[in-house]
Amino acid sequence: MTKHQQSEADFNASLAERLRSTPRAAPMHMNDLPSGPSKSLTDLLSDNQDQERQPATDEPARPSIADQAGATTTRRVPLHLIVDSPYQPRKKYDETELQLLGETLKGRGQDEPITVRVLDSGKFELIAGHRRVRAARLIGWSELDARVMHLSDRDACLATLVHNESNVKLSDYERGLAYQTALKEGYASTQSAVATVFGCTQARVSQCLSLFDLPQPLLDLMAKYPELITYRKARVIKEVLAKHPEGQEAILRAVEVLIDKPQMDQSELRAVLLKPFEAKRVRTKSPTPRTIIDRNGESAFRVHVKARDILIQVEDGVDVELALERAMAALREFAVTLEVPKKQKANNPAG
């Protein structure tokens, strides 16, 4: 080796290593950079417009005309002051999804403000953001950005219903509830008007509302398990109920199979619901063979019937040829007394 004991690359690597490891005389404090998305310029300004109006005016705080007309301001709202909407059709919140949503909030920050309205009690009632509020509580946040509106009960109800329609994973039952409420509260008088309000097709409205024709015990069941019965499954249930009105109780109990097997499709459900009614027919046909005995009571033939086939088993010591001859003769004798309907050619491709 010459005086170049280390290659250039090795030297550089060792240099970097040395710089990294040597404790610095004065370690430098370096602040974190924020991560996640930033608001747009327009959002920044629109969010700050209304906030600023308040300190600028010296008048006592009274709601402006704009506020009464449902104008919105965006601000931080403490989570403990936020209450659920009584109009919220969503009945079920998936824990894992809330957890995931929490992770997203933690990682990206809050993209979109939730929407709330001010109650007389000073609390904030949710219009949109039930899932985000739950996720934020999960990850221990104390506040969220919220669009604060001043809405009447009626407007809040409609806003909550309509907002949720566009949102993720609402079950047919929950949608149906929203449509039903809209009809009851008079936001719309016909199914097609409901469709217009919610921005969906009339067919969808009618499908979801069809769930409410189910017997009360099933409605109670759906209130507990809103995803249990889709409108397609409801159709199967109604079909089976119509066929076997006497078995309603058994059928309704059988529907609970969906709690354990939610992935079951319509035809599987139909099979399960019909099973108790078909089972009897199957059981009446006993498969035990009949025996034909000789004059001493010993078995000479054993006869099995399987659907339309007759199998005659000939016992040892009986002449098979002769037995066949006699059996054929007996059948011929029987046949001449019959009149079998003419078979069509098409049903008999062998011919």
Add this chain to the structure above:
Amino acid sequence: MDLGRKTFKVQGVAKLLGISVDSVRRDADEAGLQIERQGGSGPKTRIFTVENVFDLAAHRARKSGMTPKTKRILTVYAPKGGVGKTTISSNIACILALMGLRVLVIDLDFQANLTISFGYDPELTPDEAASAGLPQSTCVEYHLGHLLPQWQQNGAVQPLSKVIKKPFGDNGPHLIPSEVTLDRLEALFTVDAIMGKKPELAIARWLDEGFSGRNPNLDLSQYDVVMFDAPPAKNQTTRGALLASDFAVAPVSMERYSTKSVSYLADVIGEMKNTYSKFPQLSVLGNFFDAKRVRVAAQVIALTSKYPEAWMDNQISTSEEFKKVLDEDDGLPLALARPTSTPSDELRAATRELVERMGVLSSAAQKDGLRAA
């Protein structure tokens, strides 16, 4: 104007636009540019002025149908002085315009170095200009303050057309210049702050109105990129520019104090995120770079380990060229004055990286536009 005297031969133009010499010839003919020919008895070589080059860049952008995806606001800022903010700003502004983007650059520093680098003496009086035979447009009469309501005690503001300078013609970067009284804006912002208004939103409001095109006296809608060259201060004006910006470029001069200034900046940006949920994405650009120096390596490690996303892949080397242009080319941005120099290559590479980070161009247009740089 003085800078008009800087000229390029076809080869220089080709380098500036990142295209072949023949493309320059064809496109110049196509665009119908009035190009001077060299006098004398030799071959009549074309002589391009700076304006000609930007006109050509604009023509090529139009021809290729380049339409930027989105408008971007960019602030070049570091709380530390002398790290090369103004040099970087003026060069980036020129290179963006050479890519065919429409650029407005705003000088926020009362020392007006950016304004000077574009050929204006902010202290030149109209009389001095007249007696020196210079056009009155060489004088700086207005700055950003004159466009803001704070300056006019909320009265009428100057129309943009009276304030704006076009140092290299219509197609070059446009400039809102500065002069020594601009620092009074800070005092006016402070008054706003005391009165409970939010002065840090003043620049955001101004840009929003300008981009909307609502106000014919303040129409910024034609610009693809609006850039601020911010002074090394942590005041209302720089915070306002940062808050309004989508991106921030912090040059660092690869020594301990300038590394520390990035931490101060990170803190300012973090505060914005907390207060407004609006903040610029930071890019840290190594300036006066010399990979062979241990001191530089130490700062690179400090910065990349703390801000790996922000650290830019491209750096600008230490070069005497930057000082030479100050004396020999009246401070004309180096990327224009010496397109073939190494630092010019580096400035172009860094600007390309920035354009990618900012997502101004669609991927197809980006290929074209980036080649042009």
